[in-house]
Amino acid sequence: MTLRVACLGAGYFSQFHYDAWHRIADAQVVGACDRDAVRAQATGAPAFTDLAQMLTDTTPDLLDIILPPPAHAEAIRTALAHGVRWIICQKPFCTDMDAARAIVAEAEAAGATLIVHENFRFQPWYRTIKAALDAGRIGTVLNATFRLRPGDGQGPNAYLDRQPYFQQMPRFLIHETAVHWVDTFQYLFGPATHVYADLRRINPVIAGEDAGHVIFDHASGVRALFDGNRHLDHVADNLRRTMGEARIEGTEGVLDLGGDGAVTLRAFGASAVQTLRGPDTWDGFGGDCVHALQSHVAAAFAGEGAPENTARDYLTVIEIKDAIYASAQEGRKLAIGGM
Helix, strand or coil, X not given: CCEEEEEEXXXXXXXXXXXXXXXXXXXXXXXXXXXXXXXXXXXXXXXXXXXXXXXXXXXXXXEEECCCHHHXXXXXXXXXXXXXXXXXXXXXXXXXXXXXXXXXXXXXXCCCEEEEECCHHHCHHHHHHHHHHHCCCCCCEEEEEEEECCCCCCCCCCCCCCCHHHHHCCCCHHHHHHHHHHHHHHHHHCCEEEEEEEEECCCCCCCCCCEEEEEEEECCCCEEEEEEECCCCCCCCCCCCCCEXXXXXXXXXXXXXXXXXXXXXXXXXXXXXXXXXXXXXXCCCHHHHHHHHXXXXXXXXXXXXXXXXXXHHHHHHHHHHHHHHHHHHHCCCEECCCC
């Protein structure tokens, strides 16, 4: 069964979506829509500048929305009105919690499957880490740290060559970037119960925050730290491969993630290090996580299991993100759901 896919958006990051769909055997890209006709045509798919027209002409099974948050709600409503019952929407999902909840309710009322394109949990190193944790390789997990160090935030031209709208986002580091680890920490360690955040802006040309620390308490007993600074770098041939380094510590050992995508394990009390996953060799984005996510959705469409990252589940990620900002503003630890 061929999955007919229409894509909305042809900006910088869309290249990874189109490439991934073209490499999924049972998927066919039947349309690409963008306000810029030239960009839509450059995808190689049948090009459109109007979403409703594309949906009418191509009758896709799935719409892949590759646009910034202000465009999400209208695009999803247009897709639902045209009978599309499988939708993937890029993150950050919608503009705020009220908009997200409304859209989730409308999609569910229409019987549609709505998935947020949160791809970091699909990066192969996190799948390796998850398998090790589930197998009890490091015992009871107590601490985890991720140090975001992409080194792309310095100077007046920061982000202008790739995603210039980053400079205008009033909420940046957490809303646009750290939300990946909000979701990934949930995936690895289970539900978060509390957060404490201290955020700051370093580059004056950026409207929002671009550095900060967030501490997560998880119901599992894990305390996780997101330590983000877009001005600083780490050891990596590609600073956007993992975007930083991670360490996860348990009662029986330690897992380390390096900037090359390798995952190692050191047993408690030992000095020898075991490689669980070697350095990543994928030249594209994030260990080919976009392909992994879209393949997962294609399999779910074909009836092979339930999809991860449904929009209903993703509401928790938005709730945690909002609690992080509230914590930074109020200067205190906050319970999730207790703001």
